[in-house]
Amino acid sequence: MFAEFGFGILILTFALSLFAVGAAVFGYYGKSDRWVESARRAQQLTFPLITLAALALIYLLVTGHYEVKYVYSVTDVTMPLYLKVTALWGGQPGSLLFWSWLLSAFATAVTLRKWDRDREFLPWVVVVTSVTLTFFLALIIFFENPFVRWWQTLSGDFVAQMFAPSGGVLATPNNGEGLNPLLRHPGMIIHPPMLYLGFVSFVIPYAFAIAALVTGRTDDRWIRLTRRWTLMAWLFLSCGLVLGMRWAYDVLGWGGYWGWDPVEIAALMPWLTGTPFLHSVMIEEKRGMLKPWNIFLIILTYSLVIFGTFLTRSGVLSSVHAFAQSAIGPMFFTFIGATFIISAALLITRWKDLRASLPMNSMLSREALFLLNNLLFMGILIVCLWGVLFPLISELVTGVKVTVGPPFYERAVGPLFGALIALMGIAPLSAWGRSTVRTLGRAMWKPAIPTVLTPVILFAFGMRNWIALVGFTLIAFVLFITLHEYWRGVRARMNAQGEGFFTALGRLAARNRRRYGGYLIHIALVVMAIGILGIEVFQTTTQKSLATGESLDISGYTVRYDSLAQFDHTDGRYVTRAVLSVFKDGEFLQEIYPRYDLYPSGQPMTIAGVRTTLADDLYVVLVNWEDVSTALAPFKVYHNPLINWLWIGSILFIIGYLVAAWPEKEQE
Amino acid sequence: MLAGRSKFFIGGLLVLAAVVYLIITSTQANAEYFMTVDELHAEGQSAAGKSLRLSGAVVGETIQYNPDTLTLTFEVAHVPGDNAEIEAQGGLAQVLHDAVVDPARTRLTVSYTGAKPDLLQNEAQAIMTGHLGEDGIFYADELLLKCPTKYEEAVPEQVNGN
Known part of the structure; x- marks a missing residue:
């Protein structure tokens, strides 16, 4: 019925x-x-x-x-x-x-x-x-x-x-x-x-x-x-x-969060064009370009x-x-x-009406830097498209099927994202219409000092990976510049209006939501970048079969296998659950419980046991194989530094968004 | 004015060149070649060092596993790489079975470090990513298994026509 x-x-x-x-x-x-x-x-x-x-x-x-x-x-x-x-x-x-x-x-x-x-x-x-x-x-x-x-x-x-x-x-x-x-x-x-x-x-x-x-x-x-x-x-x-x-x-x-599989890329691609769109419409609003x-x-x-929409749920990409x-x-x-063709044809017929009212002159003007941001996003989009289409192309052209995996994307996309982060630092300081090295230098020399010190300090503390050093320097650059922008605005209000720090901060953001909300989103994004850089560069992993009471060491932690329980859950799944103790420097920290659930349909599900802190995650997986027993069980252990900043950044992102998009009093 | 325009044009070209450079070098460094056991055998040591993706039928009696060191070795027998060919020979389960029982098939020894997967059993399809060592052993970094009989069982109670 x-x-x-x-x-x-x-x-x-x-x-x-x-x-x-x-x-x-x-x-x-x-x-x-x-x-x-x-x-x-x-x-x-x-x-x-x-x-x-x-x-x-x-x-x-x-x-x-x-x-x-x-x-x-x-x-x-x-x-x-x-x-x-x-x-x-x-x-x-x-x-x-x-x-x-x-x-x-x-x-x-x-x-x-x-x-x-x-x-x-x-x-x-x-x-x-x-x-x-x-x-x-x-x-x-x-x-x-x-x-x-x-x-x-x-x-x-x-x-x-x-x-x-x-x-x-x-x-x-x-x-x-x-x-x-x-x-x-x-x-x-x-x-x-x-x-x-x-x-x-x-x-x-x-x-x-x-x-x-x-x-x-x-x-x-x-x-x-x-x-x-x-x-x-x-x-x-x-x-x-x-x-x-x-x-x-x-x-x-x-142990990861993003595997560059075609379905993930399909969901990412609209974001890669939507984000530059969000930026470049500002140029049209301000400059008519x-x-x-x-x-x-x-x-x-x-x-x-x-x-x-087609790819994310249909699963067709798994097989050509x-x-x-x-x-x-x-x-x-x-x-x-x-x-696409009809829209593009319409666009071409209207091309004459769409000409810019102002020419773009200065390479360092805000609009030129926004344009560069757009180009970089397009570059990332092209990398993604290439990665998805390459197996098809190579099979057609050479007859041999060749694919590219996550290392391809990481290597090709990493420098482009790095350049985008650098732009996130520079662009907010440049002016519409015209900027020079001199005007930019004047605006950024103060935050530039702690930025330059960042890699020196990290190096002194033993960081030797150059990708991480470059990455954290760029992140520091954006953080210091953006915080400095906030500080300049707040200080001006404090001096001019005699307001306290927090009143000044609140009113500053309220008066120019779009700008300061946008800055907060920039901060959120580089905070997320801290997490991504941490896990991508410094993740370590080890695996071992442990007998009861035996332990393994990873990145300063000691993980001891205590016991194992296997039982039927009320909803029909068969649960295998291990108990492990985590120690650091001989001191007991907590117990974790990696699990392996077998559903009646035969579908297994692996739930990691995680000890989570702001500095790192200790992520322990009970690896299934038939002979798992109380006496001996295999574990795979990941140490994921800084990963939680990815999630913290995304919460900041939402706050920044709310500041930027909160409806203002009727303006139309 | 023209100088202003060409400045942007050159800048744009530079960005484009950088993207193309990144794509080409990353593709070269990270391309994975799909091969069958026969193709790899024909290519021999010239394939050593290349990143390969290989499919084969697991020969059950050759599986050796040491749970203490987590070292796993087994042999795979050649199966065709082309889906149409597999269908023509009676489907994946049949092809895998034929491959394992046929003593004349090319075989390849695979070495893998890690937990032994559940599905690693006789006549399962192994899909491996890794490289060929100088000793002629295939060192797999990644091991995926498909078991055709399990898939058949998973079809809902003889409901067909969907």
């Missing part, structure tokens, strides 16, 4: 969404406000409708309707309620529905606003959002229908179809397969929605950019209207990426968002052959290709 209902609603929404596209185009060219209004209403109606469809699916998930294939594949009877609800995005069909739901929500939120001054944008914003929505609904309806059910045919076979095959009876399994245990982690429950929120929010600035191109209203109005959407997209995307890292670190048990570049960036971001076999792959590529 609910399955047919949900599917029916989806078809209705699909039709409505198509109508919205047609009505908006007709209304625009026929100069009929009534048709545009009708398109807008139709588009707004998609939101409650998809909500109903999603609720129908949630109902089926929660009530255990295992005759529905999707419910069967992502839930089972032992799963708690919250996991059954969040299983909505536990598989490809459900996540596509969830994606569409978010898109319709955002598109509706956009069209609900007053359009008095921007009436001409409305039809095209409706067209772009509705075309995107139509495409996703078509994918759901024709290829990835979450409401498909199991049927038993007369010959006894089971088939998955929406409606009964002739003579078929509905087959209702007693239980489902359950959500992959690896995904039953708080990080994995919030991570996909965060990523999707980020992805979907980028559709809105793209829609306005296209509207600006079509209507020829190519001033920076579209950027100002969508600034908040862009920031929101960027926040959610960033949070999604960090949560994914945290999940990998907690659950996958390999780089208009075509900004539009190009948002077009690219949109294409990468669609690409990322699966690409060709899946019907959904060519559809996606056609859609991405078509939207």
Whole structure:
């Protein structure tokens, strides 16, 4: 009943969404406000409708309707309620529905606003959002229908179809397969929605950019209207990426947080174009430059968002052959290709209107440094694209399949990120229009002194790795310059207004949220860089089988194996849990409990035992093999210096974002 | 004015050149070549030192493991690298079985340090990353195993047609 209902609603929404596209185009060219209004209403109606469809699916998930294939594949009877609800995005069909739901929500939120001054944008914003929505609904309806059910045919076979095959009876399994245990982690429950929120929010600035191109209203109005959407997209995307890292670190048990696999890269790529977009729109707002570049960036971001949506959940990249076999792959590529070409063609036809009003002259001006930031981000994007596509290219050209692994990315991307950090230090000090070495030198000589001392001190304390020395110097550079900027602002207020330090700090940030929030985000990013540099350069690892009472040493710690317990958990998994004691300099610190869970489906899950401090993590994994016993158990131990600064930095990042994006009193 | 423009143009080119340089050198330093056991055998010592990714069928009786030192050695037998070829020969499970029982197949000794994986058993598919030593032994840094029989069991209660 609910399955047919949900599917029916989806078809209705699909039709409505198509109508919205047609009505908006007709209304625009026929100069009929009534048709545009009708398109807008139709588009707004998609939101409650998809909500109903999603609720129908949630109902089926929660009530255990295992005759529905999707419910069967992502839930089972032992799963708690919250996991059954969040299983909505536990598989490809459900996540596509969830994606569409978010898109319709955002598109509706956009069209609900007053359009008095921007009436001409409305039809095209409706067209772009509705075309995107139509495409996703078509994918759901024709290829990835979450409401498909199991049927038993007369010959006894089971088939998955929406409606009964002739003579078929509905087959209702007693239980489902359950959500992959690896995904039953708080990080994995919030991570996909965060990523999707980020992805979907980028559709809105793209829609306005296209509207600006079509209507020829190519001033920076579209950027100002969508600034908040862009920031929101960027926040959610960033949070999604960090949560994914945290999940990998907690659950996958390999001592790392980022493995450069194609799915991770697919999620990173929109961030690599979204971040420079966020910066270069400022140049357009302040100086009227780089208009075509900004539009190009948002077009690219949109294409990468669609690409990322496709890759992050479908898993097709694990095998090149699966690409060709899946019907959904060519559809996606056609859609991405078509939207990209149409958007780029529009951009070219408008090229003349987009010329800069001011020439760019000084190499050290703020806009020139922002441009360099953009180029570096594009460089990182190219490295990522190359890494993903290289196996395909090499196989086509030479016949030998060659891949590149994490060391390739680390080596190629490291210097580019280093240069970006250096820019983060210099750019905020340079002026719009014109800067010289002299003006920059005057602004930065004070923070430059402790910066220069940083590598000297680190070297004196025994750090010999040159990558780390360069990296920490760059990080110190940004930290000192940014803190100095804060201090200059605060001191000026303290002197001029006679305020106390904290009052001055609070008011300084409140008066210029965008600037000081942005600075805080810069600080957050270099704090994260401390963690990344620490684990990338200084991680050490060792492995050994330990007898009870035996211990091993790593980086000043001693880890002693005390005991092992094996038992059945109430939810059916078989748990093997070791108890180890951690010592430093002969002093007992704490016990840790690395675990190895075997789920009834045969899926294992390795949970590390971690002692965590600001300086380092001691990360112990109980490595499974058949003969694990109380007497002898194998352990793999990682020492991860500074890793926690990665997570601390990401919290600072959110605070910085809130300062920068908090709504100011009506300004429009 | 023109000088101003060309200044930016040259700057942009420099950044681009740096990116291209990084890509090329990193690719050269870190490329992993996919090979079969036969291909590696044909190439011999000229493949030594290259970073390789290799797939083979595990020969059960050759597995030797020392839990104290965590040293693991075993032999793998040649299996075709091409998916279409594997399908033509009756699927992965069949290909792996044929490879292990056929005494004429090229075999390669693999050495790995670390815990012995659960799935390391007769007729499992081993996917290894590492390099060929001068002693003709393949030293694996990374060892992934796939067990086709386990995958077949994982298909839900004979539900087909999906």
